[in-house]
Structure formats: structure tokens, C-alpha cells
Amino acid sequence: MSTAADPVRVAVVGLGYWGPNLVRNLYELPDAELVGVCDLDPDRLERIARRYPDVRRTTSYDELLEDPTVDAVAIVTAVGTHFELASAALEAGKHVFVEKPMAGSVDEAELLVAMARARGLTLMPGHTFLYSPPVNAVHDLIRAGALGEIFFLSMSRVNLGLHQSDASVIWDLGPHDLSILRYWLGESPVSVSAMTRCCVMPDVPDVAFVNLQYADGAVAHVELSWLAPSKLRRTAIVGSERMVVYDDTSVEPVRVFDSGVTLRTPANFGEFRLSYRTGDIVSPRIDGTEPLQVEMEDLCSSIRTGREPRSSMEIGLDVLRVIEAIDRSLREDGAPSAVESTLATR
Amino acid sequence: MSTAADPVRVAVVGLGYWGPNLVRNLYELPDAELVGVCDLDPDRLERIARRYPDVRRTTSYDELLEDPTVDAVAIVTAVGTHFELASAALEAGKHVFVEKPMAGSVDEAELLVAMARARGLTLMPGHTFLYSPPVNAVHDLIRAGALGEIFFLSMSRVNLGLHQSDASVIWDLGPHDLSILRYWLGESPVSVSAMTRCCVMPDVPDVAFVNLQYADGAVAHVELSWLAPSKLRRTAIVGSERMVVYDDTSVEPVRVFDSGVTLRTPANFGEFRLSYRTGDIVSPRIDGTEPLQVEMEDLCSSIRTGREPRSSMEIGLDVLRVIEAIDRSLREDGAPSAVESTLATR
Amino acid sequence: MSTAADPVRVAVVGLGYWGPNLVRNLYELPDAELVGVCDLDPDRLERIARRYPDVRRTTSYDELLEDPTVDAVAIVTAVGTHFELASAALEAGKHVFVEKPMAGSVDEAELLVAMARARGLTLMPGHTFLYSPPVNAVHDLIRAGALGEIFFLSMSRVNLGLHQSDASVIWDLGPHDLSILRYWLGESPVSVSAMTRCCVMPDVPDVAFVNLQYADGAVAHVELSWLAPSKLRRTAIVGSERMVVYDDTSVEPVRVFDSGVTLRTPANFGEFRLSYRTGDIVSPRIDGTEPLQVEMEDLCSSIRTGREPRSSMEIGLDVLRVIEAIDRSLREDGAPSAVESTLATR
């Protein structure tokens, strides 16, 4: 076990599209020591070797787990393997970072959470957007009450990009927005519904329109798509006092609109008078830190101190509960589906 | 009755926000003669008089209907009065133009259609967007097959604008997008569902997320809102061959993306290979004609020739059927609701 | 002469492209009474008559000048006629509003100013941009010192628009930016130089790049063009404390960048350390008033009170002095040319 004085010794498992980014960040992080990389594909190991020749490489996951100098594993593999790899690591006494979504089902995720708790190990899902500076700027505005009551959120995340043949766009892109919503609002929706279409491949939804309803009246809509004329990452948050547009493709990723609607006291019976207020627009300066670096720092710090990371296993579990509810709604032709109750942890 | 040689003699009823625009267009149109304006409010009549002193003004609708020199009335009043005013005009043998939505219910609209048909009179709902040059440019692209199969449409129409205390955002803004969809696709959806919220006033939805499903597999999503950080009029149409973004607030209102997805024959069992194609983007030059002018010309031409206007009573009826289905879905907490069957008239 | 209680009685001379806008504004302005319109072209008079049948029309300018009920004339004709029409009106004791540029030369303008002063009449050039809300928002920021020292300004005004065969782009578009600069900075440049090209017609410059140098070290660059891929109205004002982008084609016409450069004390000889500061960006809410309306109000108020309008004859004269200096520079192949000395009237 590492102490506060020593770097946390982490091995990265899975060197596909995203894994090398973790390798790079862990390699450069003072708090961490990259002690190994693991992949079944020798070519991928070879490519890492050219850049980081002093890092141990292996095709054997078991070898890593048996190595007492490995404190933690970072699992960056296909979703279908998350449970098996993560549970084996927890079993072996390793802390676990696992890419989102945390597991292939709520049942699997609950088992992982129970294992981590029983062993006092850190289990951290990779909801990287929770470490994005603009996401945190919006989080702080919401929590400070600057937006007033949150009326609704409208989110679009559409790419002409990677199309994963073995998944649905909801499992692929959904965790981003669902984790952001969970982080901003501090609670899960009580009910969801969705409409999707499988445009390109049978049985693989590649566009989804998801509705979410919250206990306090807030509603959210999330559009997810692998098919789009152009990349679109636009989230509007409409509150009673202010409105915000968050767009992580923009050089001004957060824009705060000092706009609102006031309902004046009716002058006479039945007559409502609305007053629209349109004020200044502010683009606050946003820090340019790489989210993955902050995420890896949070991982190391959580392992050392035992506290929950910002991207906590509860959030990872909640995201899966919402995804499963969305899948239930889809099986019932879009009828609303209740989300399994969880404790809000604002 | 007017003949092809004479201008159609039209009176405008209702001089609120939109009515004066009809007055101006009819006044300047060679095919029409503006023979009168009618409103209960003498101040509004007075304002028209300053600009058009030679046009007859009256507060009596009956007087207009009794006047044999009036060929047609253009009704630009609150929705709740459409049926009463339109049916009286048809009864009096007048052609009728009536602002969208055509009536306060499907039942009312069906009665109006029956009356117009029985008397051989033109009944035209005011779906002005069907005369918008960019809407027609997209229509032509779709009908020419340039987009391939229509996979899905995503439409946003959000304003920080007029908030109508006596209606819902669905009745206020919905007819725009629903008529455009009906015009582009040539058919009504088979099923709709919706989520709304009443943010400002009790029982008045001011934001709505509407899902529509079509018989051929296409799906559409429409976001409507009176509350938003900034005006947003964005419609993405994703087809198998090309994609289009239509935005009537942009100086380039139609952008055609030569992008698509190809599903290659699987190399071996169970393996799909997708190929994304990203090509040129074209902003076709769009004519700057005022839609309302073309709409008024279509009204006059339809009255003269007896043919259906582009904004036909069938489209007006279909729009109301979809709106009523949306309201049913809302009463059932967002469960999908079937849209009353209508004949497609591609 | 009108008193404070009576509206100022104005006649509009010249009903081409811009004149009808003055007619409309004067017609609707409580402070003014539109007492006549004058143009040599009976068709143009006829078009005005349809809209404003109660306004007197004439093809005889002399008739207007002889009419004692006319307090002021607003001259909206070609530049070449400004002097003759304005001097005749001043001679006849009428107050004069004259479109920009005020006259065809500095000499002519000086004569007009002298005549107006001698007779105690208002002479107001039509620098409408001085009444534009965003121009005034920037003016207030500069004068309040919010930008710190003004380092430089870069202005682009390019259109694919009206191409006036009898003028140069400098005489056509230049007065806009030159009057804005004069208003913002409160002084004229001491020296100017320019490069132009006559792309389409011989001897008619349709693109110009103009440099201006001010006594206090500030420099400005103005790009003017009738030929451009798209309309561009962008002015950047770079100050030591803040920077501003003003773009009157944008829904956010003024954007204030809390950015700057600090020169730290050198740590050792010859070494300079610069620190860039990048802060928030603010789009202040800008009033939507029509500039022409405020300009006409200022005209009426100046006539009544005898005070100088914001768009003063001194500013009109200074603009002409700069334009003549630009023309001198062009005749000397772009060599810098001194601007005739004027008194700054901050």
C-alpha cells in the first residue's frame, strides 16, 4: 500500500483508443507511478514501448494482479469486460479505476460497489467530464444559486464519429451527460423515457432522444447521436434567475445570460403579466486544465486518503440505473419508466 | 365572385400583432384588393387608418360578411375565436384564410373543412413557413431524393419572446414545426409523445420536448420553448446520403452536408464495418422573398382557380390532429399516443 | 420659428434610397411635423403619397424655401448637390440637416459652417452612427477610461452591396468610420495614408485600406470595400486595460474583453517580462433604439434650443478634412498626408 509520501503505483489495462491517454497522464503525474501496461494485442504494447520504453509491458492480466508492487489498476477496456476485470482486481486487493460505464448492468455495478466497500478499496468510474473546468464552472454557478430554480436543461451531444458496432449510442455517449446531470443536480431523475432509431445497423440505436424528470419539477432532455451534420455539444440550462449555455467545443465554453422571466402580480382577476428581463451576457474565463489529469490526481488522492473521488461509485451506479430505465422505456415503445430509487448525495 | 381578371377583394379581421402584416401585404399585392379591416378595438383601426386612409374600417364583423363586395376574409384573431368567425364567413359564402392553428380542436376544424367543401369555398390555414424560401429549398432536396432515406429530424424553436398567457407553447409554436414536417415528409406521424414543464405560470406549458414517429421508420424531435438564453431555430435533417441544417436566423439558412454513413458488407460473420464519408458543405443561394407575400398570392390564386393552396386545409387538420395527440400524451404522463389516421397526400 | 411647444416643421428633400427612412421617422416623431417632401422624380413623390397622402409634395425646391411654414429642410440627395441645396436653404433662413458627407469639399463645408454661424441656424450633418446604441456604449467605455490608454483600432466595413458609380468607396463608406473615430477619440488624426484599388470601374476606388495616426500615439486602420465575400462590420479597439469588439451585424454588438498586457519591471538589464491577462468577456445589454429616430430627435432639439447636435458641423467638417487628406495621400501613391489642423472638442 502506498503512503502519502509515495506515488501510487498504477497499471493501465487496455491500450485501445483511450488507454494511451491514461498512460501519458499517469506517466507525467508526480503522484502516480506507471508500473505497467497490459493488453492482449502485442502491437499495441509495442507502440507504447516506443514512447515509454521503461514501462513494464504484459499480455497477462493475472501477472499484474499477482504483483504486490501494483497498488491500482486502471481498466480501459470494452464495457462487456469491466465487471470481470474489476472484480478480479478488487479480489486481488487492488484499487480500481474503470472507464464509464462502470459495468454492463446495475447488478454488476452493485456487486463491484459491495466488494470495494467490504475491502476498503477505492472503486472509481471514469466519468472524466466531472473534471472538466467548464462543467465545474456550471456546477459552481448552480450550487451557489446563481441560476435560481432550475427549470429545465436541454443537452445535445452529436458526432459524426466513432460508431461502435457492439453497443448503443445510449451506452456509449449517454454516461457523459447522465453523469454531468447527476453531478450538477445532486440527484437522479425519478422517471425517464426515450425514443431511438437504429439508422445504420439493425438493433444498434445510433440516435436517441431522452427525457428525464426530477422530483423537484426540473426536466431535462438529452439528444445523443453518432450521425450528425457537424459536431454539436450544446447544453442550455434555464433557471429562474439566469440561463447558461455550456459548449465544450467553443472557445467560450460557458456563457451566462442574465435573463429571466418575472411573473408580476395580476392586475385584475385572471390576468397574468410577464416581464422578460434581458441583461448582460458573460463568458467567464475558464481554466484550461486537462480533465484527465485532474481525474488521475483525484484517483491517486482517493486511494491515499480513502475518501470518495468526485466521480464516485455512487454516481457510476446511478448512471447505470438511469441507462437501464431508458432501456426499459425503449422496450415499452417509449413509455415513461421509473428510475430505481437512490439516495441523493448533494 | 372575382374572375381571373379582377383582384380578389379581401378584408382583414383582427389587427393585433400579426394582422397589420397581412394588411400591408394585401394592400401592395396586385392580385388582391384590401377592401376592409375589422377589429373591436377602435385604436387599432385608427392606427391602420393613418397608414391606409382609403381602406374601409369597421368594428362590425357582420357588416363585412353582409357586404357582397367582400370575396374573402383573413382571420387573424385569437385561436379561441377561429371557429366562430370562420364558420360564419363560410356560411356567408366568403372564402376564408385563418391563422394557424386553424381551429381550437380537430372537431372544429373538421366542421370547417366540411363546410368549405360543401360550399366550394377556399379554406386556407395560415401556415406561413410553407412559403419560406429555405423551407422550400429543403422540401425540394428531400423530394428529389438528395438526402436519401430520411433517418431523423431534430428541430429546436426557442425564443425569449412573447409569452401568451392563454395558451401553451405547443399550441403557439408547435404549428410551425408540425406543418413544416407535414410538408416535407408528406405524411403525419403515427405516434407522438411529449414532456413539458410549466415554468412560469401554473398550467401553461412554456417548454416542450416532443417525439414523433413515422410509419416508414423516420423519427423527429421538436423542442419548443418560450424560455431560452437566446433565440434558436435549428433543424437538422439526417438522411442516408446527405444531411441538412436549416436555420432561419442565419445568413446561410440552408447548409447541405455531403456526409453519410455506409455499412459495408461484413468481412466475416458478425462483424460490421462502417465508413463515414465527410465531403463538401454547400450553402445554396436562397431567394429573399417574404413568405407572407407568397402566401397571400397563393390565397388569391386558390380562390380564383379553386385548387388547393400549398397550405391546405388537410395540412391544417393534420397539424391539429398531432397537437391533440400531444396533449393526450401529456395527460398520460408522456406515454406515446397514436395520431388519428389521415390520408397521406404526397 | 418653432417654439418649445410646437413641433419643428421639416421638409425632406430627396426620396431615393435613404430619404424615405427620414420621411417615416419624421412622420412618426412627436417633436417634428413633416410638412413636405421634394424630389425631381414624380414617381418617387407618388410612392410617398400612397403611404403618406396628407403630406405636401413638390418638385420645386424653391417653393419649399419660400414657404414660411417650413422651419428646416433635410437634404438627402447626391453629395454633389449638398452645397448648393444647403447654402440656398441657409440663405432662406432654414435650419439644415444634410446627409453625410456634409459637402463635396472642405471649402464648401467651411462656407456652410460660416453661413450657419452667421445666421444662428442649425447645420447638422447626418452622421447617423453617432446615434447608434452600440457606438455610444463603446464611446462611454472609452470616455470612462475603462479601456485604459487606447493603443489602436482596427475597423472593417465591407459589403457586397450598393456600388455608386459616381463616387469612391472612401467618400461613400468612409464617413461612417471617420465620424465614429472622431466621436470616440474626440480628435482628428494628424496624418493619414491610404492604398486603394479600382477593381471594377476605372477611376472609381472600390476597396481602400486607410491608416490614421493620432497625436497621442494611437493608430487606426480602416478597411472599406464594396466587394467582399460577405458583409463584415468589425471594429476592434485595443486598450491597455481592456479590449472591445464592436460589430453592428451581431446580436451581441459590443463585447468587452477583460484582457491586457502588463510589462513587468525587468529582472535584469535588458530583459523584459510580459504578462498576458485573459479575463472574462462581457456582452453588455444594448438598447435597440433606431439610430435615425434619435438623430431626428437631436435635430429637432438642436433647432429648438440652439445647442450643437451630437453630430455637429465641426465633426462633419473634420470628416471632410480627413477624406481630403486621404485623397491627397492617394495622389502621392500612398505617402502619408497631414490632416489640416482642427481644434479638438472632447
Add this chain to the structure above:
Amino acid sequence: MSTAADPVRVAVVGLGYWGPNLVRNLYELPDAELVGVCDLDPDRLERIARRYPDVRRTTSYDELLEDPTVDAVAIVTAVGTHFELASAALEAGKHVFVEKPMAGSVDEAELLVAMARARGLTLMPGHTFLYSPPVNAVHDLIRAGALGEIFFLSMSRVNLGLHQSDASVIWDLGPHDLSILRYWLGESPVSVSAMTRCCVMPDVPDVAFVNLQYADGAVAHVELSWLAPSKLRRTAIVGSERMVVYDDTSVEPVRVFDSGVTLRTPANFGEFRLSYRTGDIVSPRIDGTEPLQVEMEDLCSSIRTGREPRSSMEIGLDVLRVIEAIDRSLREDGAPSAVESTLATR
């Protein structure tokens, strides 16, 4: 000497801001072998060593030049050292790549060119933008005649970025636009003039407005600045047939406007009739290749074959001739200055 079969053996000299990018590209290029890196600062060598442990490191430039296994040096140091380092390398029989500007003066550059020619060695200045895909797309459009006659170009390159205390913005940013202009038009301007201001540091111009005039009538304007509210990289090219906007910060870096101006035959004496044509706008798909990679390939290919690279020493020399003419204009308060005659090499 390398043969076509062997990779070209290159050493990189200077590991400041830009050097490591050459290191990365040369390391990964099949045509090249990175045989050494050289810098006076051991820390910089150490940083390279972590990434590329197998590459030889040295603080001795002489050692590199004496090494017969080094075919070429890539000099990425401060401008003031270019001549000394490049001439020593040519003296030692090495091919030379040298960052832009090629030398500190025209005289120095002419000497280098003479040395390279005398020894039959490649001398290539690093005008990387000549390898940028959008710059080449525009080049091809111009050369194919798609724009018709080139009327004028307007270029802005403004950053709130690196501020080099030992140079002027003209020497720092100017070579980019001047090399692009030389590449697109195939010739140098005949005359230039400029206005600058030293806003932050005495005697260091940090904003410049440069005018260029070409023999065939084309004119160009270049705005260069280290001080700006936001990054701006906008080049408009206005031709008689089409217009282009090139913006390398945009996801659509090249936009082609099918717009133009036609001068119709005068109907009667002295009357000109202009017709503006506004057509479609096309954003051609642009390849995403990294310019520096193509540049390094061109370097290797030129060394092997002896042909001139696209970024030729003639272009490098011409860029310096224009910069020196700009400096002359500045010393004469902005008076136009002739550019030393060079042979056009279209």
C-alpha cells in the same frame, strides 16, 4: 550521402518552443532518421531524452557538423543565430533546414543561397504554412483560375500570444503571410508601406498594418498583431469570378463564395451598370494532414533528389526582401518603399 533507399539522417538544433515538434515528426517519418538533437540547455536535452531515449544528445554543434553520419541539420533557433549556424553547416557539407525567417537580413540570406548553390546542397527555409492543406486548396483555386483576376487580398493574423521581446511583430508573424502571398501569387510585391505601433515595449512594434502592391494591379493588406481581443486568422481573397475566405482556426478553413461583380456595357454614354452576383457558398472538404509532416517529407525528398522544395530558398529570400522594404517604409514614416527586384518563379 543518403541514397533513395536510405532515410535521410537529420539532427535538430534548438529545442525551444518549436524544435520538439520537428523532433517528433522526424522521429516518426519513415524517410528520415533522427540522428541527434542539440541545444545549449541540458534541461531541454533531458526532456527530449525522456521521450526519445535512443536519440543522441549534445550541447556541441561542432560535434554534429563533424559527424559524417549527419546528412542534414534542422535549425530551430533564434533568428539572430540563423546565419552563423546555417553557414557553418553548409561549410561542413550538410543540407540545411532553417526556421523562418531564413536569416537576419537579405545580405545574409543571399550569402547562404550562394553557398548552398555552390556546394549543391539543399537550403530550405521553414515556411510551414506552404504545406498547410487549406493554403494549398486556395493555391490550387487561384492557379486554376477559379477566382478570375485577383483584385485584392485582406489578411489578419492577430493573437493574444507569445510576445517576443527581441523582435518586431513583422519579423515574427510577417513571414507567414508574406510566404503565403508569394506562394499564391507567384511573385513579390513591387512596393510596400506600413504603419506600426510599439504599444507595450519601446522600439518593439507589436501591431502592424502593411500594404503591398503588385505589378499586375493586385493589392494586399496584412494586419499583424500580438495584442488582440481574440485570435483572428482571416484572409479574404477577392477575385473577379469568385471570392474565398481562408481561416485556419475554423472547422471550415476554406469557404468559396460564388459571388462577383459584372460591369455591363454602358447603355448610354457615361453610364455604368454594375450587376452583383451572389451564388452558392461551398466549404470544400480539406484534408487534415499535419503541415509539418509534409514539410519534413519535402525536405527529405529534396535532399535525395536535388530538386527545390516547395518552401524554396528563393521564397525565403523574397520574404526577407519584403520585410526589409517594410522596415524601410517604417523608417520613412510609412512612405511606400520599393521591393528589390526578384525573378518571379511561378
